[in-house]
Amino acid sequence: MSQAVEAVSASCAGYLADLHARCFATPWSAADIASLLNLPGCLALACREGRDYQAMAMFRSAADEAELLTLATDPACRRQGLAEKVLAFGEARLLNQGVVRVFLEVSEHNPGARVLYQRAGYDEIARRRAYYRDGADALVLEKWLQKDGQTAP
């Protein structure tokens, strides 16, 4: 699939919320997403064909660190590299803004996402016991961003 990743604004919150609802059991509303996007340091990215939103990511950064708030691909578009593409695009953009470290949380019971993050270079640094409604632990992962040719601290 060849569509580009682009940054999207709070005006797209309804489309992002629709995609989020196709991907998560407890989706975020358009109002939630718009509120987040109006906060300083919040970045939303999407792969889309017009109004057909296929993948999304949201980050929030402060100083030189950022958190991946959500990452999702429409069930009809999975295993085509879209999540990897959106994640890599976001990391590159954050690095250009001076972010050096990205954090995220993932359920221990989300093997697909765990493989994706491992492949993308994220390492487990902590575990939050019984963090999710289903009782699953959250794994806290981090990645040090680096420009080509440099080594992480």
Ligand SMILES: CC(C)(COP(=O)(O)OP(=O)(O)OC[C@H]1O[C@@H](n2cnc3c(N)ncnc32)[C@H](O)[C@@H]1OP(=O)(O)O)[C@@H](O)C(=O)NCCC(=O)NCCS
């Ligand atoms: C997790 C999710 C974002 C992956 O999106 P995707 O666009 O299908 O991911 P990609 O195609 O970029 O996958 C890249 C690699 O990650 C791994 N991967 C992704 N999904 C996987 C799965 N279900 N099972 C095993 N490995 C998986 C594979 O190594 C894959 O490469 P491959 O297809 O060549 O084997 C998507 O399944 C999703 O939206 N899930 C529901 C929401 C969610 O759990 N988000 C993450 C919350 S932390």
